[in-house]
Amino acid sequence: MSFFSEERASELKDLFFESATELLQALNEEGLDLEKHPGDPEVVRQVRRTVHTLKGDSAACGYTELSALAHELEDALTPELAKQHGVKVAEVVLSAADTFQNMLNAYRANTPAPTGDRVFAAIHALIRKPALVPSPNAVSGIVTESAPAKPRFEWSEYEKMVMTDAVSRGLKVLQLALTIDPNCVVRVVALQMIKTAFSDLGTVLVVVPEEGSPLDKVEVITAALASSFDEEYIARKCKIPAVISEVFVERYTAPAAEAASTNGAGGAQHAEEDALNLAPEQNVPHQEPISEADSFSTSSLSTAPESTLRVDAERIDAVLNLVGELIIGKSMLTQTINEFDKKFAKDPLRAKFADALAYQARVLTDLQKSVMKVRMVPVEQLFRRFPRVVRDVSKACGKEVHLEVHGQATDLDKSILDVLAEPMAHLVRNAIGHGIESPEERLAAGKLKIGTIKLDAYHQGNNIVIEVSDDGRGIDRQKVLAKAIERGIVTQEETARMTDGEALNLIFHPGLSTAEEITSVSGRGVGMDIVKSVLERLKGSVVIDSKVGQGSTFYLKVPLTLAIIKALMFRVVDRMYAVPLGSVMEITRAMETEIHRVDQHEVIKLRDQVLTLVRLNRLANSTSKQKKIFIVVIAVNDRKFGLVVDKLIGEEELVIKALDDHLVATELVSGASILGDGTVVLILNVNSVVARLGRSNISDDLRAGASA
Amino acid sequence: MEQFAVLIRSKDRQPIRYLVVDDSVFARKNVTKMIEAFGGKVAGEAGDGLTAITEYDRAQPDIVLMDITMPQMEGIEAAERIIRQHSDARVIMVSSVGYQENIVAALQKGAKHFVQKPVKAEVLYEVIKYVMGEDAVAVEGAAAGDSK
Numbered sequence: 001m002s003f004f005s006e007e008r009a010s011e012l013k014d015l016f017f018e019s020a021t022e023l024l025q026a027l028n029e030e031g032l033d034l035e036k037h038p039g040d041p042e043v044v045r046q047v048r049r050t051v052h053t054l055k056g057d058s059a060a061c062g063y064t065e066l067s068a069l070a071h072e073l074e075d076a077l078t079p080e081l082a083k084q085h086g087v088k089v090a091e092v093v094l095s096a097a098d099t100f101q102n103m104l105n106a107y108r109a110n111t112p113a114p115t116g117d118r119v120f121a122a123i124h125a126l127i128r129k130p131a132l133v134p135s136p137n138a139v140s141g142i143v144t145e146s147a148p149a150k151p152r153f154e155w156s157e158y159e160k161m162v163m164t165d166a167v168s169r170g171l172k173v174l175q176l177a178l179t180i181d182p183n184c185v186v187r188v189v190a191l192q193m194i195k196t197a198f199s200d201l202g203t204v205l206v207v208v209p210e211e212g213s214p215l216d217k218v219e220v221i222t223a224a225l226a227s228s229f230d231e232e233y234i235a236r237k238c239k240i241p242a243v244i245s246e247v248f249v250e251r252y253t254a255p256a257a258e259a260a261s262t263n264g265a266g267g268a269q270h271a272e273e274d275a276l277n278l279a280p281e282q283n284v285p286h287q288e289p290i291s292e293a294d295s296f297s298t299s300s301l302s303t304a305p306e307s308t309l310r311v312d313a314e315r316i317d318a319v320l321n322l323v324g325e326l327i328i329g330k331s332m333l334t335q336t337i338n339e340f341d342k343k344f345a346k347d348p349l350r351a352k353f354a355d356a357l358a359y360q361a362r363v364l365t366d367l368q369k370s371v372m373k374v375r376m377v378p379v380e381q382l383f384r385r386f387p388r389v390v391r392d393v394s395k396a397c398g399k400e401v402h403l404e405v406h407g408q409a410t411d412l413d414k415s416i417l418d419v420l421a422e423p424m425a426h427l428v429r430n431a432i433g434h435g436i437e438s439p440e441e442r443l444a445a446g447k448l449k450i451g452t453i454k455l456d457a458y459h460q461g462n463n464i465v466i467e468v469s470d471d472g473r474g475i476d477r478q479k480v481l482a483k484a485i486e487r488g489i490v491t492q493e494e495t496a497r498m499t500d501g502e503a504l505n506l507i508f509h510p511g512l513s514t515a516e517e518i519t520s521v522s523g524r525g526v527g528m529d530i531v532k533s534v535l536e537r538l539k540g541s542v543v544i545d546s547k548v549g550q551g552s553t554f555y556l557k558v559p560l561t562l563a564i565i566k567a568l569m570f571r572v573v574d575r576m577y578a579v580p581l582g583s584v585m586e587i588t589r590a591m592e593t594e595i596h597r598v599d600q601h602e603v604i605k606l607r608d609q610v611l612t613l614v615r616l617n618r619l620a621n622s623t624s625k626q627k628k629i630f631i632v633v634i635a636v637n638d639r640k641f642g643l644v645v646d647k648l649i650g651e652e653e654l655v656i657k658a659l660d661d662h663l664v665a666t667e668l669v670s671g672a673s674i675l676g677d678g679t680v681v682l683i684l685n686v687n688s689v690v691a692r693l694g695r696s697n698i699s700d701d702l703r704a705g706a707s708a
Numbered sequence: 709m710e711q712f713a714v715l716i717r718s719k720d721r722q723p724i725r726y727l728v729v730d731d732s733v734f735a736r737k738n739v740t741k742m743i744e745a746f747g748g749k750v751a752g753e754a755g756d757g758l759t760a761i762t763e764y765d766r767a768q769p770d771i772v773l774m775d776i777t778m779p780q781m782e783g784i785e786a787a788e789r790i791i792r793q794h795s796d797a798r799v800i801m802v803s804s805v806g807y808q809e810n811i812v813a814a815l816q817k818g819a820k821h822f823v824q825k826p827v828k829a830e831v832l833y834e835v836i837k838y839v840m841g842e843d844a845v846a847v848e849g850a851a852a853g854d855s856k
Contacts, residue, residue, distance in 0.1 A: 048777075049779065052777045055804060056825040057734045057735060071804070189811045192812045192815045196815060240838060241831060241837070242824070
């Protein structure tokens with residue numbers, strides 16, 4: 001890559017990493033495919049193609065370890081080999097994919113790449129028995145470059161005769177010595193190129209070495225041509241770049257004595273025959289059949305012109321950010337027009353304003369939707385990595401698991417999708433490790449021998465729900481509780497009062513794993529808490545539904561997008577807050593006198609349910625004792641809480657502006673937004689607010705956040 | 709950093725037009741940058757053999773750089789079809805080591821030359837110069853290459 005400037009090189013490398021990641025994904029899929037259909041020549045070809053492209057790209061970037069391994073793999077992968085070894089080939093392909101991934105990671109981090117020794121060994125083990133691969137690329141020995149200043153032509157008697165004869169017929173005969181470029185590894189090609197070049201120049205009398213003879217050790221090709229072109233032109237035409245490094249051309253002058261002694265007619269005939277024979281000879285097939293190339297092309301022939309655009313995610317973020325600003329602008333306008341309305345209630349301009357505003361609002365909504373759409377990618381991108389995970393984990397656990405996938409077409413914001421990959425992998429690993437029973441257990445329980453893991457994705461209001469479910473043994477409430485007590489996470493008394501949901505939620509507690517023994521794939525006790533924290537960071541939630549003996553389902557609920565939310569705004573004391581509309585169940589009013597105190601919690605009876613209240617104004621020294629209060633009922637996971645607020649403002653689309661971590665030291669606020677009139681609204685993180693329920697410092701933290 | 713004298717067509721002193729065919733976006737971009745460094749112009753790109761054929765008809769390039777291994781239609785078949793329709797087409801095969809038989813087949817079917825991946829700019833330059841022959845001239849002194 002020395003040819004490119006640093007900047008260009010790094011740009012290319014970025015592109016390389018991007019496309020390599022896609023190639024690896026494809027390779028994984030193809031590997032699994034190969035496992036399912038061992039020896040299917042079409043699949044083998046696909047794998048080969050993918051590896052081939054990977055090889056080419058990595059070599060161009062100078063990543064030699066990767067390209068060497070890819071080369072080896074590509075070379076070894078033949079339909080015959082796949083037929084012979086069946087599933088073993090898929091195994092090698094998949095482990096190679098892993099090694100490629102490791103290498104990529106290392107390249108990206110600028111650390112030395114791991115060696116692919118293990119994979120090399122595996123490949124060699126496969127190809128050793130049948131000596132299929134001639135490995136023609138290993139340039140044997142060192143090809144000396146120093147060509148003799150004036151090569152000696154050592155023609156055989158017959159060749160001399162042919163040449164002398166041509167001279168005697170008045171033709172200009174030239175003898176050539178062409179030194180093959182030491183970098184040209186494909187000698188067969190070199191010979192072909194030379195012959196093509198010769199055919200444009202004149203009649204070929206002699207070529208040494210002859211067609212079909214081994215070329216590996218040939219350094220110089222000698223030839224005799226009958227040509228009307230001058231030496232200089234021929235030399236130029238024969239100096240084929242990348243093939244021939246040196247050319248020596250000399251006019252052949254037959255020794256007079258010999259010329260006289262030859263019997264003219266016979267020689268001429270020979271020469272002609274020779275010239276004629278050469279052409280068909282070129283078509284003599286080479287050692288390996290070329291038919292492979294033909295069979296490639298007979299596959300599907302549907303053409304798909306490329307209309308996809310690759311855009312840096314940052315650029316889209318920038319556009320979305322601008323759309324956000326526009327939305328703020330829109331609410332500014334609305335507000336101004338509202339004021340105008342009040343002031344000039346009879347002005348005919350009002351209607352015009354209203355029309356213009358409605359039109360602008362509609363276009364803006366469309367714009368926002370289209371930009372969001374750009375960021376959306378089908379969940380399939382996330383799901384497609386799971387066949388591999390399921391395969392690996394179920395193999396490691398000795399279980400038989402079938403993966404079922406639904407709702408791949410559901411769109412989700414790319415940034416959310418990327419973050420979800422890890423927690424989902426945790427859940428799937430756990431489901432196989434803990435959930436699905438061993439085949440014997442399953443048969444004993446009267447279930448199908450093969451367990452099922454199901455992935456599903458669908459819309460639910462402003463959210464996307466991703467389900468990870470298994471038909472395994474389910475989560476045993478008693479086991480979870482026992483473990484939690486043993487670890488000192490909860491006390492005996494507390495467990496007695498816990499609902500099933502709360503008990504199950506304990507598995508998200510750091511350091512709790514119900515696995516009897518710890519395996520390599522699951523049961524380390526970390527992971528479930530990570531799942532929960534990731535979901536909370538995404539302003540989503542995770543809910544468990546489990547029936548002993550029938551399996552468990554995890555519902556991961558995430559917002560459609562992180563950039564804009566529909567929110568309910570309200571006022572507490574003199575500050576504006578907002579909560580995502582999705583978490584609001586209902587709004588109700590109550591009298592102060594209806595509030596009861598239970599266990600230091602304020603509760604209220606809403607219809608037949610007891611609702612715990614959260615007062616945001618606690619410790620805010622608000623002495624204003626309103627008789628009637630507003631209660632915003634919010635749902636967190638599967639529990640409900642009531643937020644006591646002073647005044648409801650209304651619902652609005654808020655553009656979330658991330659708050660710098662340094663400015664806001666509280667997790668209670670997940671972001672802020674600016675309203676049309678310039679007011680700042682804090683968007684509450686309902687999960688944390690409720691988690692702090694009962695503690696007295698909520699308002700302290702909020703005030704810290706607000707003053708920032 | 710190497711500098712290349714700009715290669716232009718001798719007939720009208722316009723930039724040489726290229727069709728770059730490769731299923732790897734990366735490889736296409738890589739080659740494109742080299743071509744631009746030679747003062748050439750990418751008249752078309754294709755990610756598979758079939759598109760390459762229609763692109764050739766549309767763009768009428770001076771040179772086709774054709775990868776061998778591609779989905780839909782292999783480079784060799786595409787090269788063959790293009791050459792059959794346009795006998796004057798200059799097709800240069802681009803491929804990795806280990807495909808010598810394929811290259812020979814392509815050359816027999818009329819491809820003019822080949823370069824190996826990873827493509828080196830110096831080699832590609834020489835190959836293009838060779839393949840264009842009298843139809844291209846190098847303009848010395850013109851600022852070429854992207855290097856400073």
